[in-house]
Amino acid sequence: MxxxxxxxxxxxxxxxxxxxxxxxxxxxxxxxxxxxxxxxxxxxxxxxxxxxxKISHCPVCHFITEETPCSICRDPKRDASQLCIVEDSMDVISIDKTAVFHGKYHVLGGLISPLDGVGPEDLSIDLLIKRLDQVKEVILAINPSVDGDTTAHYLEKIINRYKDIKVTSLARGIPVGGDLEFTDEATLAKALEGRSLINGK
Ligand SMILES: [Zn+2]
Structure with missing residues (x-):
């Protein structure tokens, strides 16, 4: 014993x-x-x-919040035509700390992972589609990994149905296999500024 x-x-x-x-x-x-x-x-x-x-997910962007919608969705000073898509709420906090991005966010709540049995229907993609009408640029701020790339390709395909949306992704500077959460603010800010167009719009 x-x-x-x-x-x-x-x-x-x-x-x-x-x-x-x-x-x-x-x-x-x-x-x-x-x-x-x-x-x-x-x-x-x-x-x-x-x-x-007390904490739930914002019904608009899926970010963690005490009130609905969340403070980011409610903020009229943020540019609703720019939407930054991230894997989880911690990524929103990391990117927002850089103070480089003044648009809105969308939190997927995970990544598509066929091996783990996670499909698009398990993520907040239905909520995302509802928001795309007012968007001019989508920034895919997703960690580079097998699941990250699968998810980014899937999202690009959906977003490409909207003719006027530019799709960009973060500049590499984020280490492969790295994690946005653990990337320092300066590197993350640079990666955002140097984002590249991936759908030719
Ligand atoms: Zn929100």
Whole structure:
């Protein structure tokens, strides 16, 4: 029998499921938390419940939000004719930090991945199609990978049905196999500025 009390074991197991947290780190976090004041622990617990209860996806762009539509969709200063398509909400946060892009975003909620059984119908592509009428340029800001390229090609095909939409993609500068989330702001800003036209419009 393990000498570790059950409650600690259970929390450690749970924490070790978090991305980037191994068994050792999970145990360290658990012991750290045990020494924190109770009111701080309550704030952690409340924060976790709040992200579940108060955050949803914007019905327009699928970005995470507390209000619907989200603050980006509601912002009248943003150029609705430019739409930047990204894989997930963290990419919106990364790109917006560069302050280079002043258009709107569309969050796919994943990538098409035949191997993982993810098809276009599992992503927010139906929402995207509803928005395309007022768009003049679509920027595909999708991580370069097999699934990323499959998704970009699929989207390009759909968007090409609209004669007046220019499709661009980020300049390479983003490392192959890299992740927008972990790309520094300067590189990301450059990649946005140097985006290239991919559908000849
Ligand atoms: Zn939105």
């Amino acid at each position: 393990s000498s570790i009390p059950n409650v600690i074991q259970e929390l450690t197991d749970l924490l070790s499921r978090l991305p980037g947290i191994g068994k050792k780190s999970a145990q360290r976090i658990c012991f750290y938390l045990m020494d924190r004041p109770r009111d701080e622990i309550v704030r952690y617990a409340k924060g976790l419940i709040d992200i579940k209860d």
